Amino acid sequence: MMNHYYKNLKYISGLFFVFLLAFALVVQAEDENAEKAKKTKRIAVLSFQALSPGEGNTVFCPLCGSGSSSGKIQEGSEKVVEEIFVDRLSKIPGVEIIPSEKAESVYKRISSEKLKGSLAENLTKVGSELGADFVAVGYVYRYTERVG
Numbered sequence: 001m002m003n004h005y006y007k008n009l010k011y012i013s014g015l016f017f018v019f020l021l022a023f024a025l026v027v028q029a030e031d032e033n034a035e036k037a038k039k040t041k042r043i044a045v046l047s048f049q050a051l052s053p054g055e056g057n058t059v060f061c062p063l064c065g066s067g068s069s070s071g072k073i074q075e076g077s078e079k080v081v082e083e084i085f086v087d088r089l090s091k092i093p094g095v096e097i098i099p100s101e102k103a104e105s106v107y108k109r110i111s112s113e114k115l116k117g118s119l120a121e122n123l124t125k126v127g128s129e130l131g132a133d134f135v136a137v138g139y140v141y142r143y144t145e146r147v148g
Contacts, residue, residue: 071142
């Protein structure tokens with residue numbers, strides 16, 4: 001009888017050890033996922049836009065107001081620059097890119113609700129609504145393809 005008791009005790013203690021080990025592995029995996037989530041930076045990318053000069057040959061940045069001389073802008077150049085930007089951004093480890101379509105739809109809704117809000121305020125609201133750490137917006141004021 002005592003021998004049967006010890007066999008059951010060994011079996012139960014073995015199961016307890018297996019469950020304890022499994023629990024420790026699950027906790028460790030959760031810690032690693034939490035650490036990985038902390039390190040991952042989310043970036044919302046809004047569609048890049050081409051800026052045309054107003055008076056003369058000067059364009060002004062809608063975000064910061066700084067002026068710069070403009071030049072020829074090829075049609076579709078803003079998409080080319082955006083693709084290059086997103087491609088290079090996606091190669092950086094620890095960066096999650098929020099698609100521009102999703103960011104753009106949130107931006108349009110927020111900017112139409114807040115007609116009097118500044119661009120910076122609207123971008124901040126877009127970032128917080130999307131859970132982004134950063135919001136990237138780009139303006140192209142001069143672009144030509146190089147040949148050769």
